[in-house]
Amino acid sequence: MESGRLFFDPVGHGNMLYLGSGDPVFRGSRSVMNMEETSKRRPFFSSPDELFDEDYYDEQLPEKKRRLSPEQVHLLEKSFEVENKLEPERKTQLAKKLGMQPRQVAVWFQNRRARWKTKQLERDYDKLKASYDSLMSDYDSILNGNEKLKAEVLSLSEKLQAKEMARAATSEQKSDPLLAVADHVPPLQFDVKVEDRLSTGSGRSAVVDDDGPQLVDSGDSYFPGSDDYPGCVSAVEVEHGVMSEEDDGSDDGRSTYLTDVFVAEQQQHHEEEQPMGWWVWS
DNA sequence: TTGTGTTTTATTGCCTCC
DNA sequence: GGAGGCAATAAAACACAA
Numbered sequence: 447m448e449s450g451r452l453f454f455d456p457v458g459h460g461n462m463l464y465l466g467s468g469d470p471v472f473r474g475s476r477s478v479m480n481m482e483e484t485s486k487r488r489p490f491f492s493s494p495d496e497l498f499d500e501d502y503y504d505e506q507l508p509e510k511k512r513r514l515s516p517e518q519v520h521l522l523e524k525s526f527e528v529e530n531k532l533e534p535e536r537k538t539q540l541a542k543k544l545g546m547q548p549r550q551v552a553v554w555f556q557n558r559r560a561r562w563k564t565k566q567l568e569r570d571y572d573k574l575k576a577s578y579d580s581l582m583s584d585y586d587s588i589l590n591g592n593e594k595l596k597a598e599v600l601s602l603s604e605k606l607q608a609k610e611m612a613r614a615a616t617s618e619q620k621s622d623p624l625l626a627v628a629d630h631v632p633p634l635q636f637d638v639k640v641e642d643r644l645s646t647g648s649g650r651s652a653v654v655d656d657d658g659p660q661l662v663d664s665g666d667s668y669f670p671g672s673d674d675y676p677g678c679v680s681a682v683e684v685e686h687g688v689m690s691e692e693d694d695g696s697d698d699g700r701s702t703y704l705t706d707v708f709v710a711e712q713q714q715h716h717e718e719e720q721p722m723g724w725w726v727w728s
Numbered sequence: 729t730t731g732t733g734t735t736t737t738a739t740t741g742c743c744t745c746c
Numbered sequence: 747g748g749a750g751g752c753a754a755t756a757a758a759a760c761a762c763a764a
């Protein structure tokens with residue numbers, strides 16, 4: 447038996463469904479052909495037995511589902527470029543021109559819109575991904591720069607400390623013996639580690655005080671922007687001005703930062719890429 | 729040739745609008 | 747309530763590697 451199928455209406459409307467190029471769809475409220483036309487082409491099956499009746503197929507093989515000709519597709523594509531929605535008049539005209547059923551034209555446009563939307567989603571995804579990758583790259587280089595600056599600050603601080611200690615030793619040798627007693631008081635502030643001196647801020651002196659609470663190195667930024675170092679901000683803050691107080695370079699800060707920028711990027715992208723004024727990103 | 733993945737054509741059910 | 751749009755899906759047609 448030559449292939450070719452008939453479909454029994456699964457919903458039970460009692461309508462046989464069309465199959466074959468140019469054949470009409472007869473479908474409840476949306477039929478595009480009248481009963482007279484239908485009866486010329488194919489009667490309804492009254493039972494599943496009739497559906498599988500070999501003789502019926504031998505006599506009245508329905509057309510196979512056919513693809514549209516290249517010419518038909520070309521014209522439909524051109525029409526779609528002009529306007530991707532199909533008003534009834536244009537549908538009828540196109541159908542006449544192409545020798546198709548109006549329903550087929552409508553279906554073609556429907557499917558074409560779906561394909562266009564899929565492609566558009568792919569394009570949008572690619573653009574967003576590129577944007578995200580670029581932001582990540584920027585972020586990593588900023589992070590690197592920040593690390594370098596931290597190392598530089600540490601190195602300079604150590605040099606400064608060494609210089610001050612050398613100067614203190616020199617002045618001790620030259621000093622008046624009467625004042626030497628006072629000089630024996632250890633310069634406590636120099637005993638404090640560099641990290642402590644630069645650590646965050648309580649705004650308190652870094653001098654160790656046995657009675658008071660001990661300073662603890664929080665591990666936070668070397669430039670907290672606190673009273674200790676007014677005007678000093680991290681490289682990331684300088685670069686983008688978007689980091690919040692919690693953004694201490696940890697993963698959390700990173701994700702917040704990226705999310706904010708990413709969303710902003712998305713919004714901008716969305717405004718630019720609104721396609722043809724009919725499909726709305728949801 | 730055949731199995732398999734992709735594309736195209738068509739149907740169905742639900743939703744919105746008028 | 748009818749018309750038309752869309753998402754999901756089926757199935758034929760097609761492409762292509764093995």
